[in-house]
């Protein structure tokens with residue numbers, strides 16, 4: 001696994017970039033397959049613009065990096081291959097205009113408001129429209145455990161609560177019809193949960209085969 005991002009972050013003397021250090025191994029593990037393949041990457045939450053530059057350097061010259069931020073000043077962080085959309089991450093019209101201009105999005109990183117309703121709304125607006133081999137990563141999901149943010153252990157309606165239901169949905173074929181096989185079931189390969197980060201990886205799903213073999 002490369003340590004490009006970790007090194008880039010620690011040696012960054014350019015624009016402000018704000019990340020938890022343990023996220024870098026997670027990025028490297030899941031983003032590697034997109035490197036050098038000219039992906040379109042959307043990050044929700046631009047702030048100082050440093051992360052957009054970091055993604056550009058990591059994903060390579062052919063990549064297109066899109067940012068969404070509610071703060072109009074973030075428009076200043078646009079440059080060659082980096083485009084910023086201004087508006088709220090839960091605004092369907094904004095998301096529609098992003099897809100109008102960029103129909104194929106490979107990677108989404110939600111580092112926006114971190115408010116639970118925003119995390120859920122963005123996921124619902126974006127996930128099913130990503131490339132069939134795309135990836136959706138949500139940062140700082142610990143808000144789902146903070147009471148002042150509407151969270152709490154086992155509490156209904158949090159982002160983590162939604163993830164738990166999505167784990168059931170991913171396994172719908174094994175519920176003997178109790179859960180319908182949904183578009184999510186058909187299009188999702190994995191859900192990886194880390195401390196404060198959840199990663200959904202898309203891949204068209206086919207028939208399951210349980211095969212037994214034995215030695216000759």
Ligand SMILES: C[S@@+](CC[C@H](N)C(=O)[O-])C[C@H]1O[C@@H](n2cnc3c(N)ncnc32)[C@H](O)[C@@H]1O
Nearest residue numbers: 017018045047051069070071088089111112113
């Ligand atoms: C944590 S900062 C982003 C940090 C940046 N990704 C980085 O790594 O340095 C969060 C950003 O989300 C933006 N934000 C807050 N509420 C938002 C919303 N509803 N929609 C879009 N962006 C929002 C803030 O203006 C802020 O710039």
